[in-house]
Amino acid sequence: MADKNREKGGCFRAGCLTAVVAVLLLAGLGWFAQQWGNRLPGRFVLRVPVSGAIDERSPDAASLPLGGARQPLSLEELLTILDRARADKRVDSVLLEIDGLGAPAAKAQELERSIAELRKSGKKVTALLDTPEDKDYRLAAACDSVIVRKGSWMMLDGLKAEMFFFSDPLKKLGVSFQAAQWKKYKSAVESFTRSSPSPENLEETNALLDDAWADYLDSVSRHRHIDPAEFRNVVDSLAVLTPEKALALRLVDRVATERQLEKEYEERLGKPAGELFVGGREYLGATGGMRPKSSGDRIAVVAITGMIVSDGAGGVGEAEVTDVSTVKQALQTALDDPKVKAIVLRIDSPGGDALAASTMLELLQEARLQKPIVASMSGVAASGGYMVALAGSKIFAEPLTITGSIGVFSLKPDLGGLLEKTGIRREVLTRGRFADAYTPFKAFDDASFRKFVETAGTIYDDFIAKVAKGRKMTPAEVDAVAGGRVWSGKRALEVGLIDRIGGLADAVQEAQKLAKMDAKAKPELLYLPARKTWLEYLLAGDASELASALTAGVLRQSLGELEPLTRLPGTKTARFLLRTEEPQVLALDPVEVTIK
Structure with a gap:
């Protein structure tokens, strides 16, 4: 029998048995090391x-x-x-x-x-x-x-916000862009289409900077018991x-x-x-890591972080992204667990692919029919990131959470000048009026550009309708605060885009209330999607999955050295543009604002 199993290549082979024993031994040693190290x-x-x-x-x-x-x-x-x-x-x-x-x-x-x-x-x-x-x-x-x-x-x-514009240097290389910008405050395209910020871009960036500056002065003076003017003088003079x-x-x-x-x-x-x-x-x-410590009722915290992308759009070692299948699996885990009584949707995302965000919202709205959902917005919940927050019965944000940016844009590169400079010739045979319209190797003609803009407009109208339904506003009321405008959390509360100022703990309390859980008991939190520990990788016995995770970790660590470059404004948009040949309609924050 053993010989027959060896012939079939089963796990009776010496190499396979050795691998299994090695995995179990490592797992056991890891468990004992962890338990020993966890003594406080x-x-x-x-x-x-x-x-x-x-x-x-x-x-x-x-x-x-x-x-x-x-x-x-x-x-x-x-x-x-x-x-x-x-x-x-x-x-x-x-x-x-x-x-x-x-x-x-x-x-x-x-x-x-x-x-x-x-x-x-x-x-x-x-x-x-x-x-x-x-x-x-x-x-x-x-x-x-x-x-x-x-x-x-x-x-x-003090604080500052930097904006970079690449249009002029790119033109020298023979590269230009055509944009469907819906509407004028949707300024993410400006890094590629202008050599300086538009008045609308300056308006909203200055508003964010004003709010951050006022909050900084107030926070320090309040905690340190000094006059705000006195502290401001330190910053301005010393x-x-x-x-x-x-x-x-x-x-x-x-x-x-x-x-x-x-x-x-x-x-x-x-x-x-x-x-x-x-x-x-x-x-x-x-103290138990990030897993629930008891077997009682709990609240699931489902995270949507980084860029919102379609399934499989992220790459190994790439910056944090959330795709549709990840959200679907996390929601299914929360819905299938009878101990999970409510869901807190935790958002830290500037948006991304408009269709992916719309699909996530649909999944979340279906889940809300089974268990209460409350949205908690962290550093940024803009554009597609704000769209998914509409699934919450209540939306919470910090006073300085970058919020809103209700709008879409599409950006198409034109590399025709680059081909001309390098002497590359392109011959194209087509059947159909618009077969070659969306190529990145030439500009749109008038008819193609009109269709390009109409597509963005259709998706914008759909976005407006979603917000109107979710926030119980009329489309006209939403449009008045939309058009790509970005708000701080404090201002978003004033215009009706959020319900409360507060953090994750406040959202958990609201979810606890909606689920009619014991108000005196502190609920355990189940963070989803669940992160695997190295011990779980070993116990699962999937060497390829462990190798992939290790490779991703090494790449992230290496790419971390290039962080200043990857944080240049426009790089998030550029990564999307490089994913496919076709132009994409993006629900992405209007301007990559970094206040420092």
């Missing part, structure tokens, strides 16, 4: 690094060996860590190491709210800064005390200052080296530093 001291200081852009979710690769430790904590993880620390008696205090923060202001606002709740629980929160800039300092000011490392400096020089100068101006509480701070903790708690501090990721793993 009876009393410790929770040391949480906060840095970078703060992605809404960590990629799958963050949980893989040799990859997770270097991956910055996501907003999802940071909020979970701070929430668990509130009721954890082992946590003496929290030390936030804030460095190089590049997150949107809306995410900083949500973290500030979480810090405030932690302080209310009696836990002291200290911010440790190393050469901080405005975004670092803004978050640090929400803590009980602010310490700046001795020997560093502070660069508090900009760069030493920690000692900042101490004299009451902007910080202490100037110290890291070792001095560690010694103070050691003296107070009577332990050496090696036994005193627990890192944020270590604490998260020791």
